Amino acid sequence: MKIPIFLVLIHAIFGFDTVFADVTTTIKASSNYGNWEGWGTSLAWWAAAFGDRDDLADIVFSLGQVSFNGLSLPGLGMNIVRYNAGATSSNSYNGESIVKSPKIIPSRLIDGYWIDWQSTDPASSSWLWSVDSKQRSMMQKAKSRGANLFELFSNSPMWWMLNNHNPSGSDNGSSDNLQTWNHQQFAVYLANIAQYAKKNWGITFNTVEPFNEPIANWWNGKSGTQEGCHFNVATQQDVLPYLRSELNNRGLSSTVISASDENSYDSAISTWKGLNSTAKATVGQINVHGYQYGNGDRTGLYQQAVGSGKKLWNSEYGESDATGSQLISNVILDFRFLHPTAWVYWQIIDGGGWGLITGDNTALSLSGPTQKYFVLAQLTRHIRPGMRILDSGCDYAVAAYDASAKKLVIVAVNWDSAQYLNFDLSQFGTPGQNGATIQRWSTQIGSGEQYATYKDTVLSGSKFWSHFATNQVQTFEVPGVVI
Ligand SMILES: *[C@@H]1O[C@H](CO)[C@@H](O)[C@H](O)[C@H]1NC(C)=O
Ligand SMILES: *[C@@H]1O[C@H](CO)[C@@H](O)[C@H](O)[C@H]1NC(C)=O
Numbered sequence: 001m002k003i004p005i006f007l008v009l010i011h012a013i014f015g016f017d018t019v020f021a022d023v024t025t026t027i028k029a030s031s032n033y034g035n036w037e038g039w040g041t042s043l044a045w046w047a048a049a050f051g052d053r054d055d056l057a058d059i060v061f062s063l064g065q066v067s068f069n070g071l072s073l074p075g076l077g078m079n080i081v082r083y084n085a086g087a088t089s090s091n092s093y094n095g096e097s098i099v100k101s102p103k104i105i106p107s108r109l110i111d112g113y114w115i116d117w118q119s120t121d122p123a124s125s126s127w128l129w130s131v132d133s134k135q136r137s138m139m140q141k142a143k144s145r146g147a148n149l150f151e152l153f154s155n156s157p158m159w160w161m162l163n164n165h166n167p168s169g170s171d172n173g174s175s176d177n178l179q180t181w182n183h184q185q186f187a188v189y190l191a192n193i194a195q196y197a198k199k200n201w202g203i204t205f206n207t208v209e210p211f212n213e214p215i216a217n218w219w220n221g222k223s224g225t226q227e228g229c230h231f232n233v234a235t236q237q238d239v240l241p242y243l244r245s246e247l248n249n250r251g252l253s254s255t256v257i258s259a260s261d262e263n264s265y266d267s268a269i270s271t272w273k274g275l276n277s278t279a280k281a282t283v284g285q286i287n288v289h290g291y292q293y294g295n296g297d298r299t300g301l302y303q304q305a306v307g308s309g310k311k312l313w314n315s316e317y318g319e320s321d322a323t324g325s326q327l328i329s330n331v332i333l334d335f336r337f338l339h340p341t342a343w344v345y346w347q348i349i350d351g352g353g354w355g356l357i358t359g360d361n362t363a364l365s366l367s368g369p370t371q372k373y374f375v376l377a378q379l380t381r382h383i384r385p386g387m388r389i390l391d392s393g394c395d396y397a398v399a400a401y402d403a404s405a406k407k408l409v410i411v412a413v414n415w416d417s418a419q420y421l422n423f424d425l426s427q428f429g430t431p432g433q434n435g436a437t438i439q440r441w442s443t444q445i446g447s448g449e450q451y452a453t454y455k456d457t458v459l460s461g462s463k464f465w466s467h468f469a470t471n472q473v474q475t476f477e478v479p480g481v482v483i
Pocket of ligand 1: 173174175
């Protein structure tokens with residue numbers, strides 16, 4: 001941003017180095033909330049629908065400029081892929097077959113690989129490895145574009161393992177649906193997929209997550225719209241050791257178990273506290289979903305993770321606010337209080353404001369990106385794997401540092417009236433070179449600029465500033481910074 005005339009005059013007359021705040025934040029150079037592992041998405045529905053599309057793979061997993069729908073979109077550069085092990089098959093066995101929810105949305109049933117209980121042998125006819133080809137195709141496209149972290153996750157065990165054979169959930173949503181005799185079979189299912197993927201797909205899953213919002217009871221019942229399954233904490237505790245030993249038995253002892261993907265920060269804390277020490281020892285990474293938005297005890301969950309020596313991921317986030325306002329606000333809360341080392345958006349393509357790209361996974365229709373897409377690009381394209389997450393010193397920005405490139409990244413939003421936001425880098429050993437150009441990118445929440453870029457901002461001593469409209473998001477890359 002050019003220095004406004006009145007500031008130049010004040011500078012000339014009074015020789016101040018300080019800018020008239022509007023607002024100043026001092027980036028805490030010595031802070032360290034861990035090395036960033038990356039940004040990602042769950043495949044599941046959108047990839048099962050559109051997994052053969054190279055343009056979508058480019059949009060999500062590359063950093064290139066991608067032609068889409070008459071636009072040139074900046075790729076999001078995501079590097080984390082969550083692959084969904086399905087729960088559905090259309091066969092009958094011993095006179096039994098799947099029971100579907102009356103409200104099921106067809107694109108939300110994902111074909112699973114273990115179609116009957118005759119054999120645990122993945123080479124037998126009880127296993128059908130040809131299904132779900134589009135989701136696998138998108139996983140391969142992601143890998144070839146640089147994705148390097150893969151998680152296998154389940155929304156529900158295979159239908160035949162369930163009390164009511166309905167992969168949307170138990171009869172009342174509050175009770176377990178996995179039959180007791182299938183606790184170990186479910187672990188065999190996931191371990192066989194992980195082993196098969198390594199041998200046959202060239203995909204080594206870093207983590208395996210057996211649960212999806214297991215303690216929830218309001219959406220995962222027999223009349224749900226998607227696959228889901230309730231697991232009491234005691235049942236989770238029973239399944240986790242089975243999963244650990246089934247993975248180990250297949251030479252996958254370095255595959256980490258992540259759990260429990262609870263819906264909220266608060267339920268993640270209570271589930272984690274409820275697991276006994278044997279179960280906790282099987283888990284290497286605590287996954288949580290961000291559906292508590294502006295509420296919940298993020299700090300408490302971070303303390304549980306640090307105290308137990310576990311990694312912490314926000315493994316699923318989504319909402320219907322297509323403007324990007326909720327997204328940036330909750331990412332900032334996560335960076336400030338939860339301190340995850342990875343952050344995963346739920347569905348790239350969806351309707352009702354939920355998608356980064358608007359579309360319908362059942363009707364196979366696609367339209368354009370939402371403004372939320374560009375708000376997320378402000379983060380994912382700049383805060384990159386390996387960067388050290390810093391304390392931004394304020395509640396309207398996040399900061400990350402790339403030690404090898406000597407680059408400081410700041411992403412900020414202005415919720416107030418139009419004003420200058422000032423950034424003070426005086427805590428850094430070298431805050432960059434006086435006069436250095438700081439490239440910036442800009443997106444207006446709601447509508448307006450979409451990831452526009454400018455080279456009009458300079459470092460002045462150890463400070464810089466930029467003018468922000470209300471609800472404007474800006475990303476800055478400051479070169480030559482040494483902590
Ligand atoms: C749900 O069903 C289970 C098993 O039938 C029962 O034990 C439990 O009390 C039910 N819960 C509710 C809230 O109805
Ligand atoms: C934890 O629970 C599991 C499964 O119920 C059990 O096998 C194990 O012995 C328990 N561990 C402890 C330390 O109580």
